[in-house]
Amino acid sequence: MVPYVRCVFCRTGHEKRVARQIEAKELGRAVFPQKVKPFRVKGVWEDRTEVLLPGYLFVYSEEPYPLRELYTLEGVIRVLTYQGEDREGWLEGSDRAFAEWVLEEDGLIGKLAAVKEGSFVHVKDEGLRQFRGQVVEINKGRHTAHVVLDLLGMKRSLWLGYELIEPEEDAVPNNGNDPENKTEKTEKE
Numbered sequence: 503m504v505p506y507v508r509c510v511f512c513r514t515g516h517e518k519r520v521a522r523q524i525e526a527k528e529l530g531r532a533v534f535p536q537k538v539k540p541f542r543v544k545g546v547w548e549d550r551t552e553v554l555l556p557g558y559l560f561v562y563s564e565e566p567y568p569l570r571e572l573y574t575l576e577g578v579i580r581v582l583t584y585q586g587e588d589r590e591g592w593l594e595g596s597d598r599a600f601a602e603w604v605l606e607e608d609g610l611i612g613k614l615a616a617v618k619e620g621s622f623v624h625v626k627d628e629g630l631r632q633f634r635g636q637v638v639e640i641n642k643g644r645h646t647a648h649v650v651l652d653l654l655g656m657k658r659s660l661w662l663g664y665e666l667i668e669p670e671e672d673a674v675p676n677n678g679n680d681p682e683n684k685t686e687k688t689e690k691e
Contacts, residue, residue, distance in 0.1 A: 516577040530563030
């Protein structure tokens, strides 16, 4: 387990460039989550990788360093911090657990599978099992599901391949009538 982990928000599409800068400055190891997504090429399905959380990457370090070091890098917009006393941005709780799982997987997250629209699901992989989401749409032709997950303390709307998601057995699908159970409008991928 790496003692210090931060989440950096950068310009979308610049994740790889920012990661290289972080590692070149020896601030730590930088990893951005990528998903495996099936694409149909000349009638044959192929797996390709895409950025899972556009603009986000994690920085893992053995030693603490000042937060301002990250703001000197081209493309960095902000470092995520918690409200309250901690303004250094070290991840905690489920945010840290997710970041550690991303590191264990070297940033490459496998195909995910959904059951049906409205179903509450979790990811089969142990690293993401604590993250719960709701399927809002399925594209059978592309073998993908539109899932809203609670990641890093915010609702994220993601299109994911659908082999590794399983339903939560005790969850009741939202039929839109329960105001406590409505899916918030989220940022589209």
